[in-house]
Amino acid sequence: MAKLEQINVGVIGVGWVGGIRANACAKNPIIDELHIAEINPKRQQEIKEEINPTRITDDWREIINDSSIDAVVISMTPETERFPIVLAALEAKKHVFVEKPIAPTIAETEQALSIAKDNNLKMTVGYSRRFDPRYAYINKALKGGLIGDPVTCLISRNSTRELGLKITGRSKMSPASIAGVHDLDFVLWAMQPRKPVKVYSQTAGKLFSKHSDTPDHQWVMITMDDGTTITVGIGWILPIGYPNYVQAFIEIIGTDGSLTIDDSHKDIQLNTVEHGIRYPLSSMPGEQIDHVFAGSMYEEVNHFINAIVFDTPVMVSAEEAKLVMEVYSAADLSVELGEPVSLPRNDFK
Ligand SMILES: NC(=O)c1ccc[n+]([C@@H]2O[C@H](COP(=O)([O-])OP(=O)(O)OC[C@H]3O[C@@H](n4cnc5c(N)ncnc54)[C@H](O)[C@@H]3O)[C@@H](O)[C@H]2O)c1
Numbered sequence: 001m002a003k004l005e006q007i008n009v010g011v012i013g014v015g016w017v018g019g020i021r022a023n024a025c026a027k028n029p030i031i032d033e034l035h036i037a038e039i040n041p042k043r044q045q046e047i048k049e050e051i052n053p054t055r056i057t058d059d060w061r062e063i064i065n066d067s068s069i070d071a072v073v074i075s076m077t078p079e080t081e082r083f084p085i086v087l088a089a090l091e092a093k094k095h096v097f098v099e100k101p102i103a104p105t106i107a108e109t110e111q112a113l114s115i116a117k118d119n120n121l122k123m124t125v126g127y128s129r130r131f132d133p134r135y136a137y138i139n140k141a142l143k144g145g146l147i148g149d150p151v152t153c154l155i156s157r158n159s160t161r162e163l164g165l166k167i168t169g170r171s172k173m174s175p176a177s178i179a180g181v182h183d184l185d186f187v188l189w190a191m192q193p194r195k196p197v198k199v200y201s202q203t204a205g206k207l208f209s210k211h212s213d214t215p216d217h218q219w220v221m222i223t224m225d226d227g228t229t230i231t232v233g234i235g236w237i238l239p240i241g242y243p244n245y246v247q248a249f250i251e252i253i254g255t256d257g258s259l260t261i262d263d264s265h266k267d268i269q270l271n272t273v274e275h276g277i278r279y280p281l282s283s284m285p286g287e288q289i290d291h292v293f294a295g296s297m298y299e300e301v302n303h304f305i306n307a308i309v310f311d312t313p314v315m316v317s318a319e320e321a322k323l324v325m326e327v328y329s330a331a332d333l334s335v336e337l338g339e340p341v342s343l344p345r346n347d348f349k
Contacts, residue, residue: 005030005309006029006032007030007031008035008054008071009035009072010064010069010071010073011025012037012060012063012075012076013038015077016285017297018038018075018076019046019047020288020297021073021075021097021301022034022036022051022053023288024301025305026050026053030306031305033068035053035063037056037058037062037076064085067092070094071308072085073301073304074089074097074098075126077170079100079173082099082103083108090112090115090116090119093119095122095123095304096112096116096124097123097304100125100126100178100182100185101321102125102321106348109318122304124316125185125318127181127185127324128182128296128297129182129183130185130296130316131296131303131315132296135186135190138190138259139189142190142191142254145256147257147258148255148256148257149226149256150191150228150252150253151254151255152229152252152253153228153231153250153251153253154230154231154249155186155230155231155249156232156249157234157246157263158235158246158247158248159238159244159284160236160244160245161208162240163246164208168212174203174215174218175203175218176201176220176331177328177329180234180331181324182284183250184220184232184328185320187222187230187232188324188327191228194226195225195323196225196326197343199223199330199343200331200334200341201221201334201335202219203217203218203219216236217234217236218233218234218331219231220232220233220234220328222327242278244283245278245282246265246282246283247265247279247282265281265282268280281294300315326348327343
């Protein structure tokens with residue numbers, strides 16, 4: 001049997017999402033040593049019991065300074081404190097998988113991008129929808145012309161206020177920039193080679209805005225360079241449901257047909273006296289059920305590891321992630337100005 005080339009990987013931040021990624025790494029035979037950085041002692045203990053990694057430290061610098069580690073997955077929060085870790089990892093010549101966003105600003109994203117490019121390092125962002133077969137199918141169908149020329153696309157996604165409170169509690173980022181980015185990435189990917197040229201956005205806030213300046217919902221309207229229109233809506237104030245329930249609906253209309261995804265998770269319904277109706281397996285990251293993982297994160301992590309070992313392109317390029325950032329930055333600027341914003345711009349820094 002041919003010898004398998006193994007690599008060593010570090011995961012920084014093993015909360016909800018990083019925990020899933022660490023578990024995916026632990027099951028991947030291409031990974032020899034798995035190193036974890038986590039500051040929460042409870043999560044340290046839990047992850048130790050789950051996967052018994054080579055090392056658990058509370059200082060991410062230990063992972064970056066260890067030259068035997070080839071790649072890092074950066075899933076710690078808050079997002080606003082992540083860029084120094086991304087930068088240090090790239091400077092230490094490690095391949096990087098990071099949850100969105102790469103950095104708080106486009107200028108810093110460009111800095112990371114150029115270090116990765118100069119050092120021939122893989123850098124990718126956790127836009128997990130691309131690894132969901134339904135979303136991959138829509139991308140394939142659109143690019144293959146199955147519905148002719150796309151005319152318009154509507155995506156509406158809402159999560160519970162439970163998740164909304166978690167997200168808004170750790171940053172002041174807008175709904176589009178922290179949650180809508182997944183749909184923005186998906187639709188910009190599926191619409192390639194079309195490019196966004198105009199963005200208009202409005203927010204509404206009647207609940208969270210009582211205690212913070214975070215809106216409850218944001219609509220983002222995008223015009224592509226061929227005239228296709230896209231509307232993406234993202235909200236986080238649904239009543240508490242299945243822990244971290246998320247529902248979404250996608251509709252794409254073309255000259256020769258239409259494509260829809262009902263991602264509202266009505267396929268499994270659990271009704272109990274204690275909790276009423278719940279929709280299991282509906283959270284965005286997915287979850288482990290005994291021997292099988294329901295969701296796309298394992299596939300996504302394994303793709304990144306394979307890209308390193310086989311030197312193949314990553315699914316989500318840093319340039320694509322930068323374009324998503326330009327669109328949500330334009331949306332947030334549009335909210336501020338109360339008018340549409342044209343792209344490309346050279347004043348986002
Ligand atoms: N791809 C997706 O579908 C998807 C879904 C949900 C969330 N996310 C993204 O994943 C990221 C993580 O979200 P989460 O819900 O897992 O957050 P979380 O708060 O549950 O986990 C973050 C973890 O980082 C740890 N941490 C904080 N500072 C640290 C440091 N300096 N060093 C090491 N560890 C540190 C915390 O203790 C915590 O355990 C977020 O950016 C979020 O936007 C992605």
